[in-house]
Amino acid sequence: MKIEKYLDIFPKSLWVFLVNSGSCNGCDIEVVATLSPRYDIERLGMKLVGTPKHADILLVTGPVTRFMKEKLERIYAQVPDPKAVMVIGNCGCSSNVFYKSYNLVGPVDNVLPVDVYVHGCPPRPEAIIEGAAKAVLKLEEKKKALLREQSELVKAGAE
Amino acid sequence: MWYKVMTGFGYWDVYAWLIFLAIASFFTLWLRGLGRDDYKEGTYQDEIYFSGNDVPEDGEGITVPADSAYWGFKKALAPYYKVLVSMHSGHVIDYVGYLVLVTGIITALIVLV
Numbered sequence: 001m002k003i004e005k006y007l008d009i010f011p012k013s014l015w016v017f018l019v020n021s022g023s024c025n026g027c028d029i030e031v032v033a034t035l036s037p038r039y040d041i042e043r044l045g046m047k048l049v050g051t052p053k054h055a056d057i058l059l060v061t062g063p064v065t066r067f068m069k070e071k072l073e074r075i076y077a078q079v080p081d082p083k084a085v086m087v088i089g090n091c092g093c094s095s096n097v098f099y100k101s102y103n104l105v106g107p108v109d110n111v112l113p114v115d116v117y118v119h120g121c122p123p124r125p126e127a128i129i130e131g132a133a134k135a136v137l138k139l140e141e142k143k144k145a146l147l148r149e150q151s152e153l154v155k156a157g158a159e
Numbered sequence: 160m161w162y163k164v165m166t167g168f169g170y171w172d173v174y175a176w177l178i179f180l181a182i183a184s185f186f187t188l189w190l191r192g193l194g195r196d197d198y199k200e201g202t203y204q205d206e207i208y209f210s211g212n213d214v215p216e217d218g219e220g221i222t223v224p225a226d227s228a229y230w231g232f233k234k235a236l237a238p239y240y241k242v243l244v245s246m247h248s249g250h251v252i253d254y255v256g257y258l259v260l261v262t263g264i265i266t267a268l269i270v271l272v
Contacts (some may be wrong), residue, residue, distance in 0.1 A: 053204070071212065
C-alpha cells in the first residue's frame with residue numbers, strides 16, 4: 001500500500017540536503033539563518049537532512065569547483081526521485097565574479113539540471129523561503145509526471 | 160511438551176511468544192513495505208553516502224570515530240580511568256568482593272555516625 005498515491009498534495013514535508021560546491025560560506029550562513037528562530041522555516045516543515053537519500057531537494061551553494069564536480073554528481077544521483085535542485089546565490093547561478101576562473105567547472109547548471117535559482121550575494125532568507133516555495137511546485141509537477149509514467153507502464157504491461 | 164520453559168522464578172509460555180513474534184513480524188514487514196521501493200538499483204542510490212566520495216574499504220586511516228569527542232574528557236580523567244580499568248578483572252568474585260566491601264563501609268558509616 002502506498003499512501004502517497006492517494007494524496008493530491010505533496011505527501012511529506014520538504015526535506016533538504018545542502019551541498020557547498022565551492023561557496024565562500026556566505027550563502028550557507030543565510031541558509032542557517034533561514035532555519036534560525038527569526039525565520040524558522042522548520043515551522044513550515046522544511047528541514048535540513050544529513051544524507052541525500054532522505055532529501056527531496058538538493059540545495060547547492062557556490063560555483064562548482066573541479067574538485068567538487070564528481071562529488072556533486074554523485075550526491076545528486078543519490079537523491080531519490082522526484083527531486084529538485086535549488087541553487088542559492090549568484091556564484092551558483094552564474095559563477096559571479098569567479099566566472100572563467102581556472103579551477104571552476106562553472107555555475108551549477110553546467111553540472112546538474114537546476115529547477116530554482118535564488119540570486120543574491122548572499123540572498124536574504126526571505127528569498128530562500130520563496131525559492132523553496134517554488135521548488136515545492138516543481139516537485140509536485142515532477143511527482144505527477146512520475147505517477148503518470150508509472151500508470152502508463154502498468155497499462156502497457158496489462159495490454 | 161515444551162510449551163512452558165521453566166526458569167528459577169516462573170516460566171516462559173512458548174506459544175504466547177510465538178504469537179507475539181508473528182504479530183510483531185507482521186507489523187514490522189507492513190511498515191517496511193510502506194517505505195520507498197522506487198530507488199534505482201545498480202546506481203549510486205545503492206551505495207552508502209560518504210560525502211560524495213568512494214566508500215573506503217578500510218576507513219581507519221581517514222575517519223575519526225565518534226568516541227573521540229570524549230578525548231579531552233578521557234585524557235583529563237586518565238588517572239582515575241586507569242584505576243577503574245585495572246579493577247575490571249573480569250572475575251565475578253572480585254566484583255562481589257567490591258560490593259561486599261563498599262556495603263560494609265557504608266553500613267559501618269551509618270552505624271557509627
